[in-house]
Amino acid sequence: MDFRYNTEQLDFRDSMRAFLQEAPLSWVRDVAGAHGHDARLWQRLCRELELPGLTVPEEYGGVGGTLVESAIAFEEFGRALTPVPLAGHAFVVQAVLSMGSEEQRQRLLPALLNGERIATFTATGPGATDPAAATVSASRDAGRTVLDGVSTPVLHGHVAGLFVVAARADEAVGLYVINADAPGVSVERLPSFDITRPVARVTLQQAEAEPLDAAPDQFERVLDTARVLLAAEMLGGAEACLALSVEYSCSRRQFDRAIGMFQAVKHMCAEMAIEIDATRVAVMFAAMSAGDPGELAIAAPLVKAQAADTFTLCASTATQVHGGIAFTWEHDLHLYLRRAKTTEALFGSSTQHRALLADRVGL
Incomplete structure (x- = not known):
């Protein structure tokens, strides 16, 4: 397999990076502290860049791309920490596309693709397909x-x-679509450790919903796709931590020399770079092999665990490189550390994903 992006994919990555540079971390901090979501930016991402429809076939109004393009987008969003509801929304689009009927696709996808309606996915804990959980x-x-x-x-x-x-019915878990304004639905915003990605509690009491009818293995495939995209996002965050560390170690001086000249700092940056390279290959392999359900089932839990460990390592190591200033609220690095710890827990910890991988390969 050729682990290189083609010219169109590189151009897409560059355009995404340039677009998101218009939203610096100082702006991200202001938006995250207030609403956690910039509606105008989200509309531009949906209508100008057609972000939610990257993997959706053209017959439903999408771009007709692959998971590789989505992974590139998630990597850039992880680098920029842009406060938009991309993660949950993209997972819902994938769920409707993979598990919905033809009528549901025709009815639900247009509003999701053009940004008219924001959607999110509730199966964020471990054991999403386990009835007991x-x-x-x-x-x-x-x-x-x-x-x-x-x-x-x-x-x-x-x-x-x-x-x-994700709800339990007859000792099995399926996916159900429900409107936020339906009777019996109550939403309460909760404090979030990651201020750039707010969370909420959704309480349902006899709330009417419609099922997405598909085989159980399709549910697992939707979750695996989500794991790959989250891994790409964490890769982008880890790369940002390394870039911040290199920049700081070249400008910060101690004993009349840049701290990057000291061997201990060099080793910390090198360790980050090595782990990032390994994670990048894993993410690209998982995204490029997503068309094969067997390959995806193996690659998804592996890459989620690898990326979570890498992002946590890079955020923690970058904090050490920056010394005392990294612990202050005024510094941007703690935003990446918060994102690393919260994303690490989505769909289960690294230990749980390695256990899932072991089960799938028969160990």
Whole structure:
């Protein structure tokens, strides 16, 4: 496999990076502290760059690209920490595309692709497909499908108009679509350790929903796709931590020389670079092999664990390189450390993902 992006993909990466440079971290901090979401920027991303529709076939109004293009976009968003609901929204688009009926695709996708409606995915904890771990139940009532339970944390739940909920029914877990303004739906924004990615609690009481009808293995594939995209996002964050460290070690001086001249600092930056290179190869392999369900099932938990460990290592090491200033609220580095720790826990820890990988390969 050729682990290189083609010319079009490199151009797309450069355009994404240039676009997101218009939103510096000082602006990110202001938006995150206030609302956690910039509606105008989100509209531009949807309509000018067609971001939600990168992997959606043209027949549904999408771009018709592959998971590679989506991974490139997520990597750049991880680098910039842009406060938009990309993660949850992209997972919902993938769920509707993979598990929805033809009628549901035609009805739901247009508003999701043009940014008219924000959606988010509620299966953010470990064991999303395990009935014993499901916190929401689905049942039939007077010919309707209704949901009961509490789902938390839900990414950008406070601005979403549509939820795709993982719920237990008949000893199996399926996905259900529900409107945020439906009777019986209550959304409460919660404090978030990562201020650039707010979360909410969604409480459902006899809330009417519609199921996405597909085989259970499709649910696993949606989760695996989400794992690969999160890994790409964490790769971008790790790269940003290394870039900040190199810049600081070249400008900060001690004993009449830049601290980057000291062997200990060189070793810390080298260790970050080595782990980033390994993670980049893993992310590219997972994205490029996503068309093969067997390959994706193996690569997804592996790359999620690898990227989570790399991002956490780079954020922690960059904090050491920066010394005392990195611990202050005024410095931007702590934003990456917060993102690293919260994203590490999404869909389960690195230990849980390695256990999932072991199960899938029969160990």
